[in-house]
Amino acid sequence: MIFEKKHANEHHQDSFWHSHPKISYLGLYSLVYVLLCLLIFSANILRGKLLVWQTDAVPQYIPYLQYLGDYIRDFLSNLFHGNAIPKLYDFHIGMGSDIRTVFRTHPLELLSVLVPGKYTEVLYNFLMFFRFYLAGLTFTAYCRYRNKSRRNAFIASFIYIFSGFTLRFGTRHPIFSIPLILLPVLLIALDKLIQKKSCLLFSGMVCLSLFCNYYYLYMNTIAMGVYALIRFPQCHKEKRISEFFRMMGRIIFFYLLGCGMAAISFFPTVADLFSSNRVASSSSRTFDLSGMLFYNINRIFNVFITSVSCLKTAGYTTYLGYAATALPALAALFAKRKKEYTGLKIALVIEFIALLSPLSGFIMSGFSALNNRWTYIIAFTVAFAVACVLDDFINLTRTQCGSIIAVTILYGAAFLYSCPKTREIKLTFLFLCITTISLLWAAKSEKIERRKIYTVFSFFTALSLVMHGLYLYGNFTNPYSSEFSDNGYATENIYASPFTRFSDSDQEEFCRIDSNQIRSTTENLPISLRYNGVSLYNSVISSPVITYHCDLSNIGISAVHRIWSLDGRTGMEALACVKYFMVEAENESYVPYGFSKDESLSDDQYQVYKNDHLLPIGYTYDSYIDASEYESMTALERQQCMLEGVVLENYSDDMNLTRLSSDDNFGVLTVTPESITLDEGVTCSDNICRVKNINTGIAISYEKKAGYEAYLHLGDFTREIYLNSIKIYNSSVTKSLILRGLNQDYSLGRSDYVVNLGYSATDSTDTVKIDFPKSNADYHLGQLEICYVPVMNYEEQIDALSKQGLTNVSITDNTVSGSAVLSKDGFMAFSIPYSSGWKAYVDGQETEIYPANTMYMGIALEKGEHGIVLKYTTPGLISGTIISLSCTLLFLLLYFLSKRKQRLASQ
Numbered sequence: 001m002i003f004e005k006k007h008a009n010e011h012h013q014d015s016f017w018h019s020h021p022k023i024s025y026l027g028l029y030s031l032v033y034v035l036l037c038l039l040i041f042s043a044n045i046l047r048g049k050l051l052v053w054q055t056d057a058v059p060q061y062i063p064y065l066q067y068l069g070d071y072i073r074d075f076l077s078n079l080f081h082g083n084a085i086p087k088l089y090d091f092h093i094g095m096g097s098d099i100r101t102v103f104r105t106h107p108l109e110l111l112s113v114l115v116p117g118k119y120t121e122v123l124y125n126f127l128m129f130f131r132f133y134l135a136g137l138t139f140t141a142y143c144r145y146r147n148k149s150r151r152n153a154f155i156a157s158f159i160y161i162f163s164g165f166t167l168r169f170g171t172r173h174p175i176f177s178i179p180l181i182l183l184p185v186l187l188i189a190l191d192k193l194i195q196k197k198s199c200l201l202f203s204g205m206v207c208l209s210l211f212c213n214y215y216y217l218y219m220n221t222i223a224m225g226v227y228a229l230i231r232f233p234q235c236h237k238e239k240r241i242s243e244f245f246r247m248m249g250r251i252i253f254f255y256l257l258g259c260g261m262a263a264i265s266f267f268p269t270v271a272d273l274f275s276s277n278r279v280a281s282s283s284s285r286t287f288d289l290s291g292m293l294f295y296n297i298n299r300i301f302n303v304f305i306t307s308v309s310c311l312k313t314a315g316y317t318t319y320l321g322y323a324a325t326a327l328p329a330l331a332a333l334f335a336k337r338k339k340e341y342t343g344l345k346i347a348l349v350i351e352f353i354a355l356l357s358p359l360s361g362f363i364m365s366g367f368s369a370l371n372n373r374w375t376y377i378i379a380f381t382v383a384f385a386v387a388c389v390l391d392d393f394i395n396l397t398r399t400q401c402g403s404i405i406a407v408t409i410l411y412g413a414a415f416l417y418s419c420p421k422t423r424e425i426k427l428t429f430l431f432l433c434i435t436t437i438s439l440l441w442a443a444k445s446e447k448i449e450r451r452k453i454y455t456v457f458s459f460f461t462a463l464s465l466v467m468h469g470l471y472l473y474g475n476f477t478n479p480y481s482s483e484f485s486d487n488g489y490a491t492e493n494i495y496a497s498p499f500t501r502f503s504d505s506d507q508e509e510f511c512r513i514d515s516n517q518i519r520s521t522t523e524n525l526p527i528s529l530r531y532n533g534v535s536l537y538n539s540v541i542s543s544p545v546i547t548y549h550c551d552l553s554n555i556g557i558s559a560v561h562r563i564w565s566l567d568g569r570t571g572m573e574a575l576a577c578v579k580y581f582m583v584e585a586e587n588e589s590y591v592p593y594g595f596s597k598d599e600s601l602s603d604d605q606y607q608v609y610k611n612d613h614l615l616p617i618g619y620t621y622d623s624y625i626d627a628s629e630y631e632s633m634t635a636l637e638r639q640q641c642m643l644e645g646v647v648l649e650n651y652s653d654d655m656n657l658t659r660l661s662s663d664d665n666f667g668v669l670t671v672t673p674e675s676i677t678l679d680e681g682v683t684c685s686d687n688i689c690r691v692k693n694i695n696t697g698i699a700i701s702y703e704k705k706a707g708y709e710a711y712l713h714l715g716d717f718t719r720e721i722y723l724n725s726i727k728i729y730n731s732s733v734t735k736s737l738i739l740r741g742l743n744q745d746y747s748l749g750r751s752d753y754v755v756n757l758g759y760s761a762t763d764s765t766d767t768v769k770i771d772f773p774k775s776n777a778d779y780h781l782g783q784l785e786i787c788y789v790p791v792m793n794y795e796e797q798i799d800a801l802s803k804q805g806l807t808n809v810s811i812t813d814n815t816v817s818g819s820a821v822l823s824k825d826g827f828m829a830f831s832i833p834y835s836s837g838w839k840a841y842v843d844g845q846e847t848e849i850y851p852a853n854t855m856y857m858g859i860a861l862e863k864g865e866h867g868i869v870l871k872y873t874t875p876g877l878i879s880g881t882i883i884s885l886s887c888t889l890l891f892l893l894l895y896f897l898s899k900r901k902q903r904l905a906s907q
Helices: 010-014 021-040 042-046 057-080 107-114 117-145 150-161 164-170 174-194 200-212 214-235 240-261 263-274 277-284 297-306 326-335 339-356 358-364 373-394 398-417 423-444 450-474 489-495 498-502 525-529 543-551 570-575 627-631 635-641 794-803 877-906
Strands: 049-053 484-486 512-515 557-559 578-584 595-597 606-611 618-621 623-626 646-648 669-671 675-678 682-685 688-691 696-704 708-718 724-729 734-739 753-760 764-772 777-790 807-811 815-822 826-830 838-842 845-847 850-852 856-861 864-872
Touching: 021 042, 021 117, 021 150, 021 450, 042 049, 042 450, 049 057, 049 117, 057 107, 057 117, 057 489, 057 525, 107 117, 107 200, 117 150, 117 164, 117 174, 117 373, 117 489, 150 373, 150 450, 164 174, 164 373, 164 450, 174 200, 174 214, 174 240, 174 373, 200 214, 200 240, 200 263, 200 877, 214 240, 214 263, 214 339, 214 358, 214 373, 240 263, 240 877, 263 877, 297 339, 297 398, 326 339, 326 373, 326 398, 326 423, 339 373, 358 373, 373 423, 373 450, 398 423, 423 450, 484 489, 489 525, 498 512, 498 525, 498 578, 498 606, 543 557, 570 578, 570 635, 570 794, 618 794, 618 815, 623 627, 627 646, 635 708, 635 777, 646 826, 646 850, 675 682, 682 696, 688 696, 696 708, 696 777, 708 734, 708 764, 734 753, 753 764, 764 777, 815 826, 826 850, 838 856
Parallel strands: 512 578, 623 646
Antiparallel strands: 049 484, 578 606, 595 606, 618 826, 669 777, 675 696, 682 688, 688 777, 696 764, 708 753, 708 777, 724 734, 724 764, 807 815, 815 864, 826 856, 838 845, 838 864, 850 856
């Protein structure tokens, strides 16, 4: 074995294993890693799946990875042809966004430049496994830095990388495996800084971590703070007070230096975050701070039970699930009186206490939610504890043996107390007993070589990890593997999509595409196929965009990070410059008013309808309505208002626009339904609908009016906590309404919804049905109305806006330009989401950009002919670049000074 000490025998001394220990270790580690992956994920492999999570990887991570590769290739091509200016803005991202919002600046993802788009799914799977692989190597590096043997590091590394955190989180989100790689190296760098061995490595690792993800650097920073407090007294025996403050000064300086070097990435990220609805949504949710100190007594038992089981969570995304050998190792650690273990024991106690307090999860999540995504830190501590105590199993003391037995018995007691007692937990306890007995027998047996205890420990560690994988992914009643897509599905989702007909579409005028076919895996197809859409699935979406959809009660947005469509609402589609609307064949009832069939883009399965009244990207108003009056309107009145006048928060008399009044309802008719029928098992009283049976609900008879779009308005419609998909349908359309609890993660905090039931050319009678998906559930429904929106004047409204619109439009990477001729003063609104990154120039002079119609932006124009240019720069990019360059120069200066000092000292 490469882990054994060298013998005097020359053959062993000259063998490759002993003369090249690092290469030998890497080879054996790689072989065992591959074998464990094949066994742990065998259920997925046999089912034709790997690690592409259906919920996020298919619609979000793979399109982003593909986009990154395409972007880098395009940039290099442009650079080769003399254009060194990078593209900063892309209309393919939602309705237009900074490319930084979809970039993932992990160094490994830069490999996408080498992989054609159609093979992105293969690259994604490779990177998933490669990250875990690297995490084991960086953990090994930390163990070796702390003078632990390669043998111990080898065994402990697999406990680290195959914990419940990895198997449940890391396989879903690639970003969750990044801190597994970075944490050990950050701690090495911090330890060197504490011991005054090196400071610049710490800055470099902080910089890299911030480039990868600020959220996990935040959690790692807290972990490093605790580490420094524990490690400092171990490294400094004299002048501790003065040395402590010097150490803190070094840590703060070199940490800020690292952050400064990454400012070019961090500043734009912060600007995106604070311009999004994610922060507002988190701050608007209420948390009971009085109950934040302790979950409940069951939490102790749940944490204990799930410590060696990855099948069950202790709640609030607390996934532990370590190898069964970890529990006896921890018992042996705490039973051993050894100064070397004191700091490790303190860290484990702190982490255990933190698991029992909701406050710790709240703090570690950035004061935004109650979750425990920080448990990878516990995985590191537990694995390192195994590396430390493993040698003790050669000669266990009576106290350690008794402690190991006691912990196993306590686990059994916790198992008996827990409810329910699942088959998986029973098997976990049985396996723990077998592991404990085997380890104690191997440690005390005189018939077995003492050093072979490592073989026994390795065997049960590997077997435990494989069992976790088989239990988790191979469970036939509720297999976790069902959450992952079949191999090739993500690629097919893009390249076999009906939206490929719009791929790289070259239109004479700026336009967008919408459809009723956009759902949970297709929101980001515009990014992959390079067409202008309206849908988006992203962690960060601009706050004005979210506010716009909520103000109009659009059901086409389901959360702060997911936008599906504009629900075929004629007014919204018009203002968004939607030119094409795609539906399945014979589903023309979903098509907005004013669209006619485009035979060139239609086929037997899907039909495409073209807008006969397309607005230009810039359209001009001669009227306005104050934002305060706009807020007093209903959602549909707001929609119609924006076809007549622009909504402005900061109106100036210099604009010379006609003011509209909120007293006018803009032709919207609202009717309270007279005929409402309840399904059997459904009762409604005091605004509460109690539903006894699944998929039952309410039927509403209503009149279709010729020349009107009909809408169903559901006001004060809520259900606590749970996420529900409400089915709403009439004779011609079927819609889904996503109902989230007001305090639920990703909630929009709204309770008002408007459902488009379609346009009617004739008078008739129809019935709209609301089906509730849950049985024995209560829904609060305070208001139920049928609303009618006129379209008789629609053509005139569009013609008036287009008449003095932007012409001769040219759109490049970061610029929109054109010309306009106005017969009188007006306000030009652009179908571009508002961002502080845009600057406007009229006839060469910079002019102020105003937020317009909540989501869009615009400029005031005087009578006459004008040349108009809009230029975009990523917010925070310039200041971030200056700080990054300055800090990098300082870093290089310090590096050369340290090298010079070393040379002088050696002379």
